[in-house]
Amino acid sequence: MKRSKNRKEEIYAVSAKLFRKRGYVASTMRDIAELVGIEPSSLYSHIKSKEEILIKICMTCAQEFDDGMVRVIQSNKGIHQKIEDLIDLHLDIALNKPSSVTVFNDEWKHLPEKELNEFMVIRSEYASNFKEILMIGIKKGEIVSMSESTAFQLIINSVKWLHFYVKKLSEAELREKRKEIKQFIIRGLFL
Amino acid sequence: MKRSKNRKEEIYAVSAKLFRKRGYVASTMRDIAELVGIEPSSLYSHIKSKEEILIKICMTCAQEFDDGMVRVIQSNKGIHQKIEDLIDLHLDIALNKPSSVTVFNDEWKHLPEKELNEFMVIRSEYASNFKEILMIGIKKGEIVSMSESTAFQLIINSVKWLHFYVKKLSEAELREKRKEIKQFIIRGLFL
DNA sequence: CCTACCGATCGGTAGG
DNA sequence: CCTACCGATCGGTAGG
Known part of the structure; x- marks a missing residue:
């Protein structure tokens, strides 16, 4: 067993x-x-099947993102800190499970129909939660005036590549790149 | 014929x-x-074969990026304008050929060995040219002090998603998002 | 451009 | 966990 x-x-x-x-x-x-x-x-x-493997990988990853989002939402932090925490959430998952995250990002379209539908619902709810936080920041004038949908895409795509460097770089180099990514997003987004 | x-x-x-x-x-x-x-x-x-189709799509796209890069390098513009021109290059190609760009981005790993090697050489030369421009900007103090490799990834990933919205958005909405993307990169990168 | 077809490989099962 | 095997589907060819 x-x-x-x-x-x-x-x-x-x-x-x-x-x-x-x-x-x-x-x-x-x-x-x-x-x-x-x-x-x-x-x-x-x-x-049970090849599909089961893909389902497990994608859904486990989705769950980790979801758990992180719940923690951020329930925290009593300000918008700026919440965004930073979400950036860290993405970076943490990506650096801890680089292979799973790549599959989650690029192979989810091959999920069987039922799980594909579930997956897309989870994803769009995650995106809604993320954009809700961004919208508050934009309304408050803390974030540059822009569509929250654009801001969301810019953030997640800014962190969507570091995991490809896990094998190539040292711990210190990865930490340095993390810092640069975070500073880039903060500078680009916040007033 | x-x-x-x-x-x-x-x-x-x-x-x-x-x-x-x-x-x-x-x-x-x-x-x-x-x-x-x-x-x-x-x-x-x-x-001739299924592979030939993939080769054609990927290499045509690679050629367009390469041509654009040559134009930028040969122009007598400053670093800031060169970077903006490269952002426009990526956005133009992505919005004109959204399907080809997606294949170029996500399916190139399925190229047959010979063409895969050629493709990776072209890509890494393109990246070198891009990073060379960034490095000059960083040395001059026009760009925030960071690794040019990070800056490169941040730029190309910031523009790597707009083409998914071609069918969903109007021309005006796409133009608006282009502006927001460019401003985000410029703000995040330049001093 | 079509009809007819093929060898290779795939995910998966039966039975132990 | 293995041996033996199968139906389905794939990219591609022969010949017209």
Whole structure:
């Protein structure tokens, strides 16, 4: 049972890396099996289907973003600090699970219909919450006057690339880049 | 001959849209044929292979970026204006060919080995040219002190999402968002 | 541009 | 977790 659970986790981890590198569709169960070190059919003792792996990766990531958003909303901090916390949330998740985040960002469109619909609902609710915070900042005059939809896209895309450098850079270099990203967003957004 | 050339262009256009929507690997020759309105095997009267379509889309896009970069480098403008021109270059290409740009951004990893190597060389040369301009601005003190590699990523990722809104927004709304993106980058980057 | 077709590979199952 | 296997689908070809 414990052995089996470890195997399952191993399959998810190996798959996330493979999906990141080759994409979900081009990654085969045979590839995954080889990386895990078992026969392809043996994968099905631990998981139900290839789709289940993608679902698990995407939904786990979505949950982490959602949990972080709840924490930010429930905090009694000001708009500026809330935005900084959200930037840190994205950066933390991306640097802790670079492969999962890439799959979450780029492969979610291959989710089966039911889970795809759920995923898109979660995403759009997350975006609404984020934009709500931005809108307050804009109305208050703390943030540059612009569409909150644009501000949202600018923030999330400014943090959407650092995870590709996890393997290439040292801890110190990553910390430095984090700082530069945050300063760039704050400078561009706040008055 | 002219009919055939139009067909070829039609195949490329239809494929770019399909690749954008479903991804390259999940798009089949049968899907493309159906969208064009011919039998799958008939595609091969106009193109050599599925890979050829991807190569054409990616390399055409790469060429457009490269041409734009040459124009900017050869201009006698200051650093600030060169950066603005490069932002406009990215935005122009993205808004004129939203499907191709998405394929160029997300599907290039599926290029066959030879073209993949060529593509990565072109990309890294483009990045070097871009970072060279940024470095001069940083040294001169016109740009906030930061790694030029970070500055490069921040700029290209700030403009990497507008093309997803081409179908949803009006011309006027797109122009407004362009302005907001440019102001955000300039504010975040320049002193 | 079509009809007819093929070898390769895919995700997954049966049975142990 | 393995051996053996299968139906479906893929990119592509032959020949007209």
